[in-house]
Amino acid sequence: MDDCIFCKIVSGEIPGTIIYEDEYCLAFEDANPQMPVHTLIVPKEHYASLADDVPADLLGHLFSVVPKVAQIKGVADSGYRTIVNTGDDAAQTVKHLHIHVCGGEPMKEGMF
Ligand code: AMP
Helix, strand or coil: CCCCHHHHHHHCCCCCCEEEECCCEEEEECCCCCCCEEEEEEECCCCCCCCCCCCHHHHHHHHHHHHHHHHHHCCCCCCEEEECCCCHHHCCCCCCCCEEEEECCCCCCCCC
16 A cells, blocks of 8 residues: 555565564554553454454454563553554544554553
């Protein structure tokens, strides 16, 4: 996708702070972190969101990378939250499927 910012990070056209990479995905630091740890995992292939007929094996792979990222970021033991925003009501701002991995301090109990 020519105008997709995450595709541009995947291709190296724009910089990202990459902490993990494999054949299928990339993990990089969120540019506007909401927590001390806030990392995004994205597939290298463009899918707009979870609603974009993402192959199940790719979804499984992306989620299998979550604990690896948590280990790299040092929150494997303390805990972390994974978030996937899908569509307008969820305030998905970047239309390239991504998993947020957030942690590094206690979160309040609440809606989720
Ligand atoms: P979402 O609201 O789920 O679509 O989240 C998109 C996330 O992408 C936000 O947390 C942004 O801070 C983050 N973001 C946007 N542009 C960049 C970028 N160039 N590099 C890293 N993170 C970005």
